[in-house]
Amino acid sequence: MIPFLSLREVTGLHGAEIQEAVKRVVESGWYLQGAENERFEGDYASFIGSKYCIGCANGLDALIWIFRAYIELGVMQAGDEVIVPANTFFATILAITENGLKPVLVEPSIETLEIDPARIEAAITSRTRAICIVHLYGRNAYLDRIGEICSMHNLKLIEDNAQAHGCKCDDGRKTGSIGDAAGHSFYPGKNLGALGDGGAVTTNDPELAAAVRALANYGSSAKYIFKYTGRNSRLDEIQAAVLDVKLKHLEADNAHRQQVAKMYYDGINNPLITLPKRLPDAQNVYHLFPVLCTKRNELQAYLKENGVETLIHYPIPPHKQECYAKASWNNGLQLPITEQIAAQELSLPIGPTIKTEDVAYIIDVINRF
Numbered sequence: 001m002i003p004f005l006s007l008r009e010v011t012g013l014h015g016a017e018i019q020e021a022v023k024r025v026v027e028s029g030w031y032l033q034g035a036e037n038e039r040f041e042g043d044y045a046s047f048i049g050s051k052y053c054i055g056c057a058n059g060l061d062a063l064i065w066i067f068r069a070y071i072e073l074g075v076m077q078a079g080d081e082v083i084v085p086a087n088t089f090f091a092t093i094l095a096i097t098e099n100g101l102k103p104v105l106v107e108p109s110i111e112t113l114e115i116d117p118a119r120i121e122a123a124i125t126s127r128t129r130a131i132c133i134v135h136l137y138g139r140n141a142y143l144d145r146i147g148e149i150c151s152m153h154n155l156k157l158i159e160d161n162a163q164a165h166g167c168k169c170d171d172g173r174k175t176g177s178i179g180d181a182a183g184h185s186f187y188p189g190k191n192l193g194a195l196g197d198g199g200a201v202t203t204n205d206p207e208l209a210a211a212v213r214a215l216a217n218y219g220s221s222a223k224y225i226f227k228y229t230g231r232n233s234r235l236d237e238i239q240a241a242v243l244d245v246k247l248k249h250l251e252a253d254n255a256h257r258q259q260v261a262k263m264y265y266d267g268i269n270n271p272l273i274t275l276p277k278r279l280p281d282a283q284n285v286y287h288l289f290p291v292l293c294t295k296r297n298e299l300q301a302y303l304k305e306n307g308v309e310t311l312i313h314y315p316i317p318p319h320k321q322e323c324y325a326k327a328s329w330n331n332g333l334q335l336p337i338t339e340q341i342a343a344q345e346l347s348l349p350i351g352p353t354i355k356t357e358d359v360a361y362i363i364d365v366i367n368r369f
């Protein structure tokens, strides 16, 4: 069986260095809010190209803290609207609703699978305060048009960069440094993955950075001074040390993903299968390799019979989830493109360790479907 992604192999790729980093922290006797967080935050901020990086417990919290900080700073208030792609992973929407904000779901383009800028303006109202773009599948979702819409309507631009560490937009800036703030996830399967949960916020805004740092530490702005009612949402020292090791190898790992993607683009020629529009390599770090197929379930079963594991991202879009069935913003929403993607998407194996001969085999099997 060719696994979708072997985390054991991914960790093994830089195993000795990771073991050494973990050992260093274990033996240091210092496990939270120490030198490892400080080093990783500095290294990740300069990698992304942002002034500030604040480590936190996971990617969902990173996004929650961005919206919550804007509420604490008086930039947003409950009931305000946030424009967001309808086909994102559930957590993006949850970060908005957790803060009492209203998600306004905008359809993606079926060619790019990213939020369709042509549909954004029609969704803007007097309550819109932000656009949250998601660099889904590792693809850059930022377009100059989106930046223009934000300036024109005085909206915050928030990036969900959970799937796109190392990706760049058209002008060469890294995703996660383009908007007013970005949330990053270091869930193990992400391009930059920890050995457990982890996340971070990046921003150039010192006030936002200070609020996020306080919120993720009970709301504490100084020792035993509580400015906000926050939570305990910190990145631990072991994860920070592991992430700092893996950050050094991220570009090489992403380059392997890009090489695999090139093989898929050059090799897949089955007319039943549609590949998303190909972006220049700088703009896609291929967290996932999604394809569309009207016979998706048959294709998945056929690949499994032939020893290839695949996954679906995502089978049920957020607006179809039970928890949002009665949400006021979800009353009779018609999102045919998002539903089409949910019905047709299949993610092929890709990652920093998959062998090129396995990719060649997968292509051959797909072309015989």
Ligand SMILES: *Cc1c(COP(=O)(O)O)cnc(C)c1O
Pocket (backbone or CB within 6 Å): 058, 059, 060, 061, 088, 089, 091, 092, 134, 136, 160, 162, 163, 184, 185, 186, 187, 197, 198, 199
């Ligand atoms: C993984 C992910 C998140 C959530 O990150 P966690 O660290 O798992 O909480 C948010 N948004 C997107 C697009 C993701 O892929």
